[in-house]
Amino acid sequence: MLPCGNDSDGHRMASITKRNWTKPNGEEREAWLLTWFDASGKRHRKQFARKREADAARIEKEGEVAKGTFRAGADKFTVEQAVGDYVKHLEARNERDQRVTRTYLDSTRAELENYVLAKPRDEESKVFSRATTFTDGIGHMKLARLTPADVDDWKDKLLAAGVTVATTRRVLSSLRRVLAYAITKNNVAINAAAGVKVVTGRKDAPKKIVPPSKATLKAMLEVAPSDMRLRIAFAAATGLRASEQWALRWHHLDLDGGEVTVETRVDAHAQEGFTKSEAGTRTVPLGSGMVAQLEAWRKRSPYPADTDLVFPNTRGGYVRHGNMIKREYKALLDKLEGERPNWHALRHFAVSSWIAAGLPPKTIQTFAGHATLAITMDRYGHLFPGETHKAAFDRLASDIFG
Numbered sequence: 001m002l003p004c005g006n007d008s009d010g011h012r013m014a015s016i017t018k019r020n021w022t023k024p025n026g027e028e029r030e031a032w033l034l035t036w037f038d039a040s041g042k043r044h045r046k047q048f049a050r051k052r053e054a055d056a057a058r059i060e061k062e063g064e065v066a067k068g069t070f071r072a073g074a075d076k077f078t079v080e081q082a083v084g085d086y087v088k089h090l091e092a093r094n095e096r097d098q099r100v101t102r103t104y105l106d107s108t109r110a111e112l113e114n115y116v117l118a119k120p121r122d123e124e125s126k127v128f129s130r131a132t133t134f135t136d137g138i139g140h141m142k143l144a145r146l147t148p149a150d151v152d153d154w155k156d157k158l159l160a161a162g163v164t165v166a167t168t169r170r171v172l173s174s175l176r177r178v179l180a181y182a183i184t185k186n187n188v189a190i191n192a193a194a195g196v197k198v199v200t201g202r203k204d205a206p207k208k209i210v211p212p213s214k215a216t217l218k219a220m221l222e223v224a225p226s227d228m229r230l231r232i233a234f235a236a237a238t239g240l241r242a243s244e245q246w247a248l249r250w251h252h253l254d255l256d257g258g259e260v261t262v263e264t265r266v267d268a269h270a271q272e273g274f275t276k277s278e279a280g281t282r283t284v285p286l287g288s289g290m291v292a293q294l295e296a297w298r299k300r301s302p303y304p305a306d307t308d309l310v311f312p313n314t315r316g317g318y319v320r321h322g323n324m325i326k327r328e329y330k331a332l333l334d335k336l337e338g339e340r341p342n343w344h345a346l347r348h349f350a351v352s353s354w355i356a357a358g359l360p361p362k363t364i365q366t367f368a369g370h371a372t373l374a375i376t377m378d379r380y381g382h383l384f385p386g387e388t389h390k391a392a393f394d395r396l397a398s399d400i401f402g
Helices: 049-067 081-095 102-114 148-160 167-184 214-223 227-237 288-302 321-333 342-357 361-368 373-383 388-399
Strands: 012-022 028-037 043-048 259-262 265-266 272-274 282-285
Touching: 012 049, 028 049, 043 049, 081 102, 081 167, 102 167, 102 227, 148 167, 214 227, 214 321, 227 288, 227 342, 265 342, 282 361, 342 373, 361 373
Parallel strands: none
Antiparallel strands: 012 028, 028 043, 259 282, 265 272
């Protein structure tokens, strides 16, 4: 037995033993058996053909045990297995209605399979509009061997293969969550994707949000049928996301108090659940004009009960957003000249209106349902009124030169 390492208390951590044996055909064989103990005192063994391999493994295992990063199954557990466990976790949360919608589940599963595992795309899947040509996944890699450098190389290959910055960033975030979940299951100790970032080039920088003009919104309301007019006006006044608006029920509205409470959303599969984040659960004020329109709509709506949807389809069910856009909203835009804002731009209009009205950034964050103030400022900071450069320089010149 070769000398072994010791932990801080002097206990044996690892040792290497030479094994010799004779095969039935008379051939003499030898191997090197590495034995080591984890932090809990459990013994582990692994055999190597060469002494130098066993010694290198001994040094590695002793380091892992000393740092507390050793996990017994990490040598065998692959990224693909970690992805499978994480997807099962999301499926269970979806079934329990724990903030995982069917749309999120499907898109996350498809992204992980297409880019992390690089498996062939399911031809029946409707998640992506085009199949990826990326073929170098990391699903085969052992969690114990996965390093930040491996993840960074994989990320660079995605970008080199033509995957967009936005998609790469989204998939990298999904991989981080996969590895974070693997840590909670004690399958790995370190998240190799935690520090990897997608650096945005100048051409890839997000464009500044430009909300629709008041003239465009007015033109839209003038040409829209009455029911569609209210839906557009409500979105532009409250800033609710489409998924939140279509899940809204009459008991969420306090028309006497002039406010709407947002606490649910519905996905493309007509599955209703909680809002995107805790910050998404919020109360947004309603102007008196919007209150009057909603009161009139409730009186003529065929579904006015407290538990009925405020904006249902003709059968009282959820509006299918994609179908509504294709069949109604685009036809409305065809009647306009100039701007053709998408539906989400109505949310931008609401936020820009709050900014123009002088509401504090923190209040706007709350009304918009953003998780952090940084999100609000990143997206809308340029819309907040401020001193012009010329005025600032005029004031500085006056202060300095008189």
